[in-house]
Amino acid sequence: MTETQKDLIKGTIPVLKEHGVALTSYFYKRMFTHNPELKHIFNMGNQQNAKQQTALATAVLAYAEHIDNPTVLLSAVKHIGQKHSSLNIRPEHYQIVGKHLLASIREVLGDAATEELIAAWKVAYFQLADLMIGIEKEMYDQMVQNEGGWTGWKPFNIVKIVSETAEIQSVYLAPTDGGKVPRHSAGQYVSVRVYLPELHLYQPRQYSLSDASNGQYLRISVKKETPAGKPEGMVSNYLHQYFQVGKQLELTAPTGSFNLMENKYPHVFISGGVGQTPLMAMLEQLVNTNGQNAVTWIHGCRNSELHAFKERLMALEEQYEHISCFSFYDELRESDKYNLPGWVDLAKIDPEHLPQKANYYLCGPSGFIAKHFQYLTSRGIESENIHFEEFGPASLQLG
Structure with a gap:
């Protein structure tokens, strides 16, 4: 990326600060209109409550602000990479996102979106995409190297359900294929996905593993959310209402860096x-x-x-x-x-x-x-x- 292109990126910082969420909201609407299949990947509850739009706007602004030295964002990028690998995001998805993000910048900014500015953001985006793809490849490689590990969605049998309270139930899961349960670090999470008839969509949600690694099962503990008719509560409600012992649930492999520190401190x-x-x-x-x-x-x-x-x-x-x-x-x-x-x-x-x-x-x-x-x-x-x-x-x- 040239210094001129970096200056063009930095020149959009005031616009991103003031209108970043409006831009990302437009982007998601555009992308889901042209590529509705991606609704199966994204948490549509976070689309409805604007959390995803806000998170993306924050990330784009941070990238623009640190365009001279994006390595300072490495920790945040790895965190996003873990989220992506838990949702089975693949390199081809970055091509789709890039196309709609650049088109959104052009359409939202209008005459201010010069060819030079779009070219600068194209270089910046695909530079970041290449970094993300590389990080996520390492994560996918690590998943399959872990004994019993896998990438993508894998079916698990529900082998036990325990009601912890009136709101929270623990679901015990074992691989449907009879394979080994991979080891995980305490504090990690998995993604699960279910088909929601109300939305005609598969919807993913991420749940922390609530038990230490044991080689026998993975356990998630799900709180039933109550917002009636809202997507953010639909998956938890569906799990509580319809999932029973013997049914299957699709999971991605454990990931996440919220782990127990190995030192002698309290x-x-x-x-x-x-x-x-x-x-x-x-x-x-x-x-x-x-x-x-x-x-x-x-x-x-x-x-x-x-x-x-x-x-x-x-x-x-x-x-x-x-x-x-x-x-x-x-x-x-x-x-x-x-x-x-x-x-x-x-x-x-x-x-x-x-x-x-x-x-x-x-x-x-x-x-x-x-x-x-x-x-x-x-x-x-x-x-x-x-x-x-x-x-x-x-x-x-x-x-």
Whole structure:
């Protein structure tokens, strides 16, 4: 890319800041009109609530702002690559996206979209696409090198379903072909896809694996979402309503870099609602491997009856003497006298359980993560020691 082309890209930064979401919204509408088959790949719930449009606008802006040194975005690019590999995104998809993105820039900007500007964005886009394709190829290669691993969608049998609460059920899955269950790192996730008759579409969703690797099954724990008629709740509702033991569910291989840090520092797990699922896998792994790290477990949910894995956590406390647990309930009952009222508030936790030198893990909605990230950094916790997993398209720029 020439310096002139870089300057042209940087010249679009003000437009991207002000109109980025309008541009990406136009892009998605255009792409789905011309290539409706891609609706089977994209989470249409995130299209409806504009999360995907916002995430793409943020990514395009970040790329334009760092066009002189895009290597600073490598961590974010790898994170996107993991999401893509979990959705079976392939090189040919980048050609389709590139065609519609460049056409959208031309059509939205009108006379301001000179041939030189479009040419510059074409070079920039395909430069990024080549980087993404290379990263994702490495991820696909790693998936098949893992014993029992695969790429693309693979059918699994549902071998057990456990109701953790009235809202959350755990689904135990084993390969339909009788093959081995691949090892995964605690904190990773899989994508599942189901056919939704209401939309006439396959829809993918990503769920954290809620148990440590065991060689026997993969477990996801799904919260039933309640927004009536909205795509963001359709898959979870469908899983709760129609999937039974003996039925099949298609999965992609485990991926993700939200993993347990391997050092001697204490671990501090902070979760809200179903956000505890990857953290449960991490805690199980610690116990299974006879770890010696001190653990602080902080979790918040509506009330004790909706506290999934509560009994399992109590059992782990007995097995692993280094755990200190704190539960926050919005609806605190008299029988919950040993728990804390309201939403998770780290200021109510004794500072000795939030040490300066520790590995912090946050999981939950974006607002939950941002709030506690800001609190921890205000107390002098280094941002590189705070790890988080945001549900849905990445929207947080922290650290």
